[in-house]
Amino acid sequence: MLLPLVTALLSLAVAALAVKLLLLRRELRQIGAAFEDRLQADTNTPLFVSTGDRVVRELVSSLNRGLRSLRVQRLRYERGDRELRANLAGVSHDLRTPLTAILGYLEMLDREPLTDNARRYAAVLRERAELMRSLTGELFTWSVARSPERTLSPETLSVNGVLEECLASFYTELTARSITPEVTMPASPVTRYTDRAALSRIFTNLLSNAVKYSAGDLKIVLTPAGAVSFSNAAPGITEAELSRLFDRFYTVNTAAPSTGLGLSVAKSLADALGARLTLDYADGRLTATLTL
16 A cells, blocks of 8 residues: 555656756746847846746846846947047047148149259148048048948949949059959849948948058959959968957058058948948958948
């Protein structure tokens, strides 16, 4: 009589334990799904748990503390990023007026009788002033590109045409660096519904990056599927440097006249367009590919 009773009690205990384990597993899956949702959403709503298990409740409390800390850090980062963008936009805008005046007076100075040395000094001043104007423009564009309030004006356009226009605008820079680009495009237009100004800026920044850092060549390929690649020889780039090329203010060659924002702006604009911009490095060649 005793053995069957003990067996029945053990069976009930095992069944109860199995049910509890099933309920705990379901609860943990629900906690995991809710945790993923909280990570994606900017919300103060904490995780809730219905089980009375002490260990699970302690786990949920720990996760809630982590979520609160993470939200504080996120808000701090977003506030700092907004302030940085606003300050950069303001500074770059304020610099435009004196730079425009300087360039205007330098142009007037060209009309005056000058010694050879004075004309050479004026040319150096003009070159540096133009560089400053370019850098401040890059800062302003980056601050606008990063702004969530940025509005796009999409239209149906030919990617071939936009790329050709950008290449034509870089003729002088390419010639100065003795770079003859090898360009491959399909005969038929590759059309996309996208923002012309943003796409043009992406191409411009990728071309500018290639002109600054190319070892003397540039290969551009536009495929019928809408992928545009810019490839150039760039020996000596390490894996660590490659992973940071999209970081703002980062530049491989610190001696180069650059803010380190060109690729960061291009990446931000590509994301805004719903496109994908990637970097690859193999056999001493750096390839930036924009997939529209």
